[in-house]
Amino acid sequence: MDRVVRLAQLLRTPVVGGDGEVVGRLADVIARLRGRDYPLVTGLVARVGGREVFLPAEQVADLDAEQITLASPRVDLRHFERREGEVLLRSDVLGHRVIDVTDVELVRAYDIELEQRLDRWVLTCLDTRRPPHLWGRLRGRAARPDWRDWKSFEPLIGHARSARVRGPFARLGRLKPADLADLLEEASRTESHEILQTVHADPELEADVFEELERDSQTRLLGERSDAEIAQVLARMRADDAADALNDLPQSRREPVLDALPAGQRTKVLTLMGFNPSSAGGLMALDVLAMPGGSTVAEGLRAAGEARALQPQALTSVYVAGEEQRLLGVVTLVELLQADPAASLDDVADRDPVRAGPDTDVEDIALLMTDYNLLTVPVVDDEDRILGVITVDDVLDAVIPEDWRRREPAPHPAHRTEETGPEPAPHDMPPAS
Numbered sequence: 001m002d003r004v005v006r007l008a009q010l011l012r013t014p015v016v017g018g019d020g021e022v023v024g025r026l027a028d029v030i031a032r033l034r035g036r037d038y039p040l041v042t043g044l045v046a047r048v049g050g051r052e053v054f055l056p057a058e059q060v061a062d063l064d065a066e067q068i069t070l071a072s073p074r075v076d077l078r079h080f081e082r083r084e085g086e087v088l089l090r091s092d093v094l095g096h097r098v099i100d101v102t103d104v105e106l107v108r109a110y111d112i113e114l115e116q117r118l119d120r121w122v123l124t125c126l127d128t129r130r131p132p133h134l135w136g137r138l139r140g141r142a143a144r145p146d147w148r149d150w151k152s153f154e155p156l157i158g159h160a161r162s163a164r165v166r167g168p169f170a171r172l173g174r175l176k177p178a179d180l181a182d183l184l185e186e187a188s189r190t191e192s193h194e195i196l197q198t199v200h201a202d203p204e205l206e207a208d209v210f211e212e213l214e215r216d217s218q219t220r221l222l223g224e225r226s227d228a229e230i231a232q233v234l235a236r237m238r239a240d241d242a243a244d245a246l247n248d249l250p251q252s253r254r255e256p257v258l259d260a261l262p263a264g265q266r267t268k269v270l271t272l273m274g275f276n277p278s279s280a281g282g283l284m285a286l287d288v289l290a291m292p293g294g295s296t297v298a299e300g301l302r303a304a305g306e307a308r309a310l311q312p313q314a315l316t317s318v319y320v321a322g323e324e325q326r327l328l329g330v331v332t333l334v335e336l337l338q339a340d341p342a343a344s345l346d347d348v349a350d351r352d353p354v355r356a357g358p359d360t361d362v363e364d365i366a367l368l369m370t371d372y373n374l375l376t377v378p379v380v381d382d383e384d385r386i387l388g389v390i391t392v393d394d395v396l397d398a399v400i401p402e403d404w405r406r407r408e409p410a411p412h413p414a415h416r417t418e419e420t421g422p423e424p425a426p427h428d429m430p431p432a433s
Contacts, residue, residue: 004124007089007112009065015046015055017073024048024075026068029089029114031123038150039087041114041121044068045080052080063114063121089123092157097191098126099154101172104179106186113147123150156194172198177205181212184221192221207236210245219248227253231260238311239268239286240394244277278398280365281358284379284388285314290321293328293346297339304333313391316375320349325386327378329353355380358387362398365390 013026028045044055053075062069087093089112097106113125129146154172172180172195180199184192199206210218210233222230222245230249234242234257242261246254246269258266268286275281287310291300300318307315318336320329329349331339339348354368355378368377369392379387 003116005063005065005114007094007114008110010063010068010114011090013065013068015044015048015068015070017070017075018061019073021073023070023073024053027052028091030054031087031089032085033087033155036151038122038124041123042086045088046075048075048077051077053077054080057121063116087155087157093126093155096156097188098128098156099172099183099195100128100152101154101175102152104175104182106183106191107153109153111145125150126153156191177208178212180205180209181214181217184209185214185217196221203232203236207233211237211241215244215248218245223249223253227256228260230257234269235262235265239265240272240283243269243272243282247273247277275358278362279358280356280360280362280377280379280390281387283362283365283394283398284358284390285311285394286388287311287314288319288378288386288389289315289317290319290325290386291345293320293322293344293349295345296341297336297343297345297348298341300331300345301333301336301341304336311391313393314376314389318345319353319378319386319389320345321386324383326384327353327355327380327386330378353378355384356390357381362395366395366399369395 007029010026010029014022015024015026017023024046026044027047029041030043030045031039032042033039041057043057044060045052046055047053055070055075059070059072060068061071082088093109094112095108095110097108099105100107107128108130109126109128110131111127112123113127114121115124125147127145127147175183180195184195187195196206199209210222213221222233225233230253234245237245242265246257249257258269261269271286272282272284277283289304289307289310291303295303304315304318315333317330317332319327320331322328329346329351330353331345331349335348354372354374356365356368358379358381360379365377368374375392376389378389381387
């Protein structure tokens with residue numbers, strides 16, 4: 001039968017050599033992360049005299065809350081030095097916050113469960129329920145641990161070299177950018193840096209996350225980067241979000257960041273910065289799918305399928321444009337799918353579409369969208385030339401009251417248990433320090 005021990009019970013437990021003599025006390029447990037598999041215990045850190053020494057896992061004959069027994073009386077007394085990729089369970093996890101990927105929140109690990117499987121020990125569960133404080137214990141209030149599968153969490157190691165070696169957060173990959181933004185807004189400075197360090201491995205995801213951040217958090221996190229690093233993020237953001245982010249930076253940093261942007265994105269951002277940020281012009285996306293009226297429905301659908309550079313929210317319709325991009329009509333993708341492929345866009349388009357000027361207030365745009373059940377509204381100049389398109393998500397973002405944004409989120413469903421396959425072969429054991 002598999003044995004289970006808890007880290008909180010093991011700490012400061014006597015370490016006994018093979019001859020029965022106490023050689024020290026347990027100071028920490030070393031584990032190595034293994035992707036989707038449970039972390040493998042690769043050794044212990046024992047305090048012997050006034051120094052911490054490394055005990056490889058194969059030297060440990062028995063791990064028990066009463067005493068830890070070694071297979072040999074000999075102990076290498078060289079001072080323990082942490083290696084890349086090693087996680088110290090007491091120093092890095094116990095009492096620290098981890099990412100609850102299931103409920104998308106930061107929770108504290110109050111205890112760690114280690115399970116013996118054959119001749120190896122693995123980390124299988126975390127207790128994330130705060131134990132009662134002293135007054136609660138004196139009144140006889142029992143602590144009720146909330147043991148949950150390790151695979152529901154992602155640790156924040158805090159040790160830069162180990163975080164680099166372990167690679168991207170496997171379980172964070174399934175979170176939406178808005179979820180990651182929520183985590184960053186809740187995280188401490190150290191925690192947010194570690195999350196961002198990993199998100200940085202996927203530049204497109206990083207840009208999406210920055211678009212979802214509240215503006216004060218976005219400005220703070222961007223402000224900690226160099227001008228070139230800010231430009232790298234803004235270059236991948238939607239132009240309207242990049243313009244807002246640039247406007248929120250200190251004035252002394254705006255021009256250097258602008259200069260570092262690619263030419264195309266710099267032109268879009270400068271165009272948008274010329275409008276009031278709360279107007280249709282300031283919120284619109286500049287990339288629009290516009291085609292001549294003589295194009296066929298089939299050509300319109302093919303163009304929509306190939307328009308991968310356009311943000312999906314703006315790609316709900318094809319705009320019919322005449323000379324100098326003058327707006328002549330609009331047809332939704334659903335209408336195109338239901339129309340005769342050989343028909344012309346002129347035949348199926350709404351020839352009097354709802355439109356707005358660049359100075360239209362966002363509240364008026366919201367009313368237009370509500371009255372006409374629209375997901376997008378084209379923005380045109382005084383001569384009806386298409387300037388851009390404003391999307392419903394941008395309107396909602398602008399009109400939702402600040403106190404609604406900061407309210408408690410809806411409760412998540414009950415914890416889900418991941419299905420796990422057979423445990424793969426262990427990685428190579430690290431050499432003894």
